[in-house]
Amino acid sequence: MPLFRYHCSACGADFELLLARFDSPAECPKCGAPDPERRPSRIGAITSGNSCASRESCPAAGGCCCGGHCAGKH
Numbered sequence: 356m357p358l359f360r361y362h363c364s365a366c367g368a369d370f371e372l373l374l375a376r377f378d379s380p381a382e383c384p385k386c387g388a389p390d391p392e393r394r395p396s397r398i399g400a401i402t403s404g405n406s407c408a409s410r411e412s413c414p415a416a417g418g419c420c421c422g423g424h425c426a427g428k429h
Contacts, residue, residue: 361391369394 358373361381365388372381382389 358396360394360396362394363388363391 356373356375357377358371359381360369360371361383362369363383363386366383366386368383368385370384370391372384374381380389381391381393383391
């Protein structure tokens, strides 16, 4: 199910909704206004592997956690 960001022009609320489909109707959870403005969603990336894309970004003393896999000191 996709997660969408919205802005309600009636009350000014910003919120996210988890909808069953892209074209599912939405309403503001704060004031109940129909058809809030859909905003661009932030996109996150999940990576796999056990090395960092940039070793320079890893803390010198503590190692690195990239893509959910922690590596030792570099």
